[in-house]
Amino acid sequence: MSQLYLKVRIKHLAEEAKIIRFERNRLKARQRKLGNDDRRAALMEGLDNHHKTVVRQSARASHLAYAFMRGKSYLSTECSARNPVPDLILQRALKTLKKYHSFGTRIDDLYAWVNKGIVIEQKAVA
Numbered sequence: 001m002s003q004l005y006l007k008v009r010i011k012h013l014a015e016e017a018k019i020i021r022f023e024r025n026r027l028k029a030r031q032r033k034l035g036n037d038d039r040r041a042a043l044m045e046g047l048d049n050h051h052k053t054v055v056r057q058s059a060r061a062s063h064l065a066y067a068f069m070r071g072k073s074y075l076s077t078e079c080s081a082r083n084p085v086p087d088l089i090l091q092r093a094l095k096t097l098k099k100y101h102s103f104g105t106r107i108d109d110l111y112a113w114v115n116k117g118i119v120i121e122q123k124a125v126a
Helices: 003-034 038-070 087-100 107-125
Strands: none
Touching: 003 038, 003 087, 038 087, 038 107, 087 107
């Protein structure tokens, strides 16, 4: 598979996030108009949970995998990230790389790529 398929996946995840926000806002407006309903509240909570856990994490992992494939540095990819990349995100990025990239990438390669960017940033701050 190629970078093009991964690029399409990234665009699809962005659209999914937009659709979830739209539907959530629509439910919120109905709730304000018609009053509080347990079913609507459960739907909103489910949409929020799906957006925050599944879609957001998959999008971040896909962006990291795409940057890694293209040879971009971690700092240019996530210049405003304050916390280290969680292991779950790196595992998803590795799974994505194995699916869309033909090279034998290992998790250690991703850790080295991320840590190289963090070390450079710390030297620049000091």
